[in-house]
Amino acid sequence: KNEVEQSPQNLTAQEGEFITINCSYSVGISALHWLQQHPGGGIVSLFMLSSGKKKHGRLIATINIQEKHSSLHITASHPRDSAVYICAVRLADGSQGNLIFGKGTKLSVKP
Amino acid sequence: DGGITQSPKYLFRKEGQNVTLSCEQNLNHDAMYWYRQDPGQGLRLIYYSQIVNDFQKGDIAEGYSVSREKKESFPLTVTSAQKNPTAFYLCASRALGLYGYTFGSGTRLTVV
Numbered sequence: 001k002n003e004v005e006q007s008p009q010n011l012t013a014q015e016g017e018f019i020t021i022n023c024s025y026s027v028g029i030s031a032l033h034w035l036q037q038h039p040g041g042g043i044v045s046l047f048m049l050s051s052g053k054k055k056h057g058r059l060i061a062t063i064n065i066q067e068k069h070s071s072l073h074i075t076a077s078h079p080r081d082s083a084v085y086i087c088a089v090r091l092a093d094g095s096q097g098n099l100i101f102g103k104g105t106k107l108s109v110k111p
Numbered sequence: 112d113g114g115i116t117q118s119p120k121y122l123f124r125k126e127g128q129n130v131t132l133s134c135e136q137n138l139n140h141d142a143m144y145w146y147r148q149d150p151g152q153g154l155r156l157i158y159y160s161q162i163v164n165d166f167q168k169g170d171i172a173e174g175y176s177v178s179r180e181k182k183e184s185f186p187l188t189v190t191s192a193q194k195n196p197t198a199f200y201l202c203a204s205r206a207l208g209l210y211g212y213t214f215g216s217g218t219r220l221t222v223v
Contacts, residue, residue, distance in 0.1 A: 004153065033212065041199055042216035086153070098144070098169070099212070101153035 003027050006087050006102035013109050019074040021105045023087030026068065033099065034061050034072050035086040043086070046072070077109045113138045117202050117215035124189075124196075124222050132187045132218045134202035141207040143185035147171060148199040148217075157200075160185055161207060189220065196222045 005024045013019050023032070034046040047054050047061040049070065054061050058077075063070040074081055087102040115136045124130045134143065142161045146154040156169030160179040174193025179185055185204075189196045202215040 002153070035214070040216065041201075041219065043201060043203075043214035045212060045214065048211055088154075098156055098159065099154075101146075101155075103151060103153045 002102070003100050004087055004089055004102040006085075006105050008105060009103070010106045011108070013077050013107070015078055015109055015111050017077050017109075019077050019081075019107065019109075021072045021085050021087075021107070023070045023072070023102055024068060025070075025087075025089050025100075027089065027100070028092035029065075029068075029089040030092045031090045032063055032070050033088040033090070034070075035088060037084040037086060037104065039083070046085075074107075079109045079111050082108050115202055115204055115213055115215035117200075117218050119218060120216065122218055122220045124220070126222055127191045128222075129188055129190050130196075130220065132189070132200055132202075132220070134185045134187065134215060136183050136185075136202075136204045136213070138204055138206070138213060139182070140204035140213070141182070142205045143179070144203040144205075144212075145169075145175075145177065145185070145187045146201045146203065148201060154201060157187065196220060 003026050007022045031050045033048050035043050037043045049063040058075045060073040084104040084106050086104045088099040118133045144159045145157040148154050155171050157175050158177040160166035166177050176188045199219050201217045203212050205212045
């Protein structure tokens, strides 16, 4: 069983829809990252969370440490949001700062 | 602007040849990482380094080698011993004591 599970694997939405991507993990963590990977392959860090909620523009990320679950929400989705969204966790034991990655959620937003 | 530069973006090599992927950062980050990404899989750690002249194996180090002679540079060599080298390779860096990571734009290696 993977230590970091994302759902759904693939998501197609119409422009303007509210989108939720979920991440569950089975290990103790010190931080959780949401990353965005565009078709060219480069990765951009969106959020880093250790508790609560963060918002940046149309993106909102939440984490529930007790339930070991995080969500990434996109409000008023746009075709430029089409990308792969990756959840990654940093283990609570430090592990030299290494991350464990989910397999990603491929989002396609249609105009 | 500070960031990570990976080069080249696309690389083609014949089977049996060693190839070196470049990763340079001007962020003054201490730690640097190499990840491999295959279709349908999460990124997997190949090697990492926290200080100059020191590096550690990750989960899938077999068939790869690295060096860290300078703080800003962490090249990855894919050797002929790597059985399935065709993949997307990502480099990342981080300042020790901080949680935030910076990623490069990746190198797509195809071995024919």
